[in-house]
Amino acid sequence: MNQYMEIRRILEMLQDTMKLSSDPVITEKLSDIRQELLLFLEHDIDFKEVIDGLDDSIFITDNKGNVLYVNPAYTKNTGILPAEVLDHNIKDLIGVDKVYTGGAVPDVLETGKPVFRLSNTYKGGQEKTGYVSGTPIFDSEGNLRQVVALSRPIINLTSLQKDFNTFVQKIHDLEDSQKTITKNSEEHLSSQMIGKDTSLSNIWTLISHVAPSDATVLITGESGVGKEVIADEIYKNSNRSNAPFIKINCASIPAHLLESELFGYEKGAFSGASSKGKPGLFELANNGTLMLDEIGDMPMDLQVKLLRAIQQQEITRIGGTKPIKLNIRFLALTNSDLEEKIANGTFRQDLYYRLNVIPIHVPPLRERLSDIEPLCDYFIGVFSAKYHRPFSLTPKQYDYMRQYQWPGNIRELENIIEYLVLCSSGVEQVDNSLITSLLHISSEQEAVPSSPGDFNEAVARFEKQLLERTLSESSSLREAGRKLNINASTISRKIKQYNIHYPASGKSSGE
Secondary structure, three states, X not given: OOHHHHHXXXXXXXXXXXXXXXXXXXXXXXXXHHHHHHHHXXXXXXXXXXXXXXXXXXXXXXXXXXXXXXXXXXXHHHOOOHXXXXXXXXXXXXXXOOOEOOOOHHHHHHHXXXXXXXXXXXXXXXXXXXXXXXXXXXXXXXXXXEEEEEEEEHHHHHOOHHHHHHHHXXXXXXXXXXXXXXXXXXXXXXXXXXXXXXXXXXXXXXXXXXXXXXXXXXXXXXXXXXXXXXXXXXXXXXXXXXXXXXXXXXXXXXHHHHXXXXXXXXOOOOOOOOOOOEEOHHHHOOOXXXXXXXXXXXXXXXXXXXXXXXXXXXXXXXXXXXXXXXXXXXXXXXXXXXXXXXXXXXXXXXXHHHHOOEEEEOOOHHHOHHHHHHHHHHHHHHHHHHXXXXXXXXXXXXXXXXXXXXXXXXXXXXXXXXXXXXXXXXXXXXXXXXXXXXXXXXXXXXXXXXXXXXXXXXXXXXXXXXXXXXXXXXXXXHHHHHHHOOOHHHHHHHHHHOOOOOHHHHOOOOO
């Protein structure tokens, strides 16, 4: 009995029950159910009948990979009978001398994401190649319930030779276009963001993905790491790059003025207000981008209004009654630990979740040692041109720069390079002592060790410095091991021995 016969039977039962019922409430409920079933029946769509009639192959498994269903086209296109796959697990059907070489279903089961790829089937000594797309089906609670694979033999496409050639050309055109877009984007980003550290490279990639969207971005990191540079890059590479980009520092404006700056006010809204009223920064940023710097310092009462403005994309001026509709992309920046502020009751959790759609964390400079030299070179170029004073650092002076912890991050590095350029007095270099005094670090020009014990300490210091420098210039422990001609496991042990801060130490040695 198919589902439609079953529905008709239920309708008859409901009709009979309604006639017998004396309770008006029950009768009304039954009537509602009957109307819903009638509406469903009116469409007269038997989905199994539709799937059975498709020319495309349909293959369905449960969330464990057990095969539940194949339609008639599946057998026609592959030569595989239902009995050969039904009630089998997909893992038992894949491999050498088995039914499949691979396919989409195992990947969907593993990742929970749609996939598309080529797949080979074997039947009667013949190999058939086709494309297959796998789609996960989830229940109401978000749990994987089934996997549906739709496939078609390649020969079906090649039979439409003209259309197939056009299809292939379109694919090539799309690939070339995407490569051009990516290349141009990376060139633009690399000209603005200085550094080669892996973490920074990941940020470049993320920016290229999220910039064209309207998603809210939360940029976190210590003061001076370059959060605003990241925000600028997102704006420049967004679809709103020709629209307003309004920036406001929430910590630099007194709390009692911040509300009027953000939301504006109507004339006569308060004592001292302009007689003409004033639009706020939200209105000025309409159809563009609004950057909220130091969002962690925003007063709690304004956080409520900001949350409402972001959620509803509308504001009301102070003293006004008419809502103003907005179309704004939000970028929020902070050097605060917002989760800690939430725990302390000084930042709203609901606002945090609204802002933290796309999180970007900018690591401090002390965790990006490989970026220090290119950053020094960049600022040397800037200030040498500005002050018309050629300048350069020696290899030893670059080492001093890498020894320092940089609590002020890139902003502090920029200031120090400007100072050094000015102090060079046109002789192009400065003494090591000037740099070591500025950075409050000891010079390597130390006295000769007075005992064998001191020799061991000196060797240990050299070994630690060598490891730190090599690790800063390597993307993995394995790469560092190749450079030093030692095993990655030895480097890992030395990191613990010397308590070396290595940000990538949580990764595997081969990453």
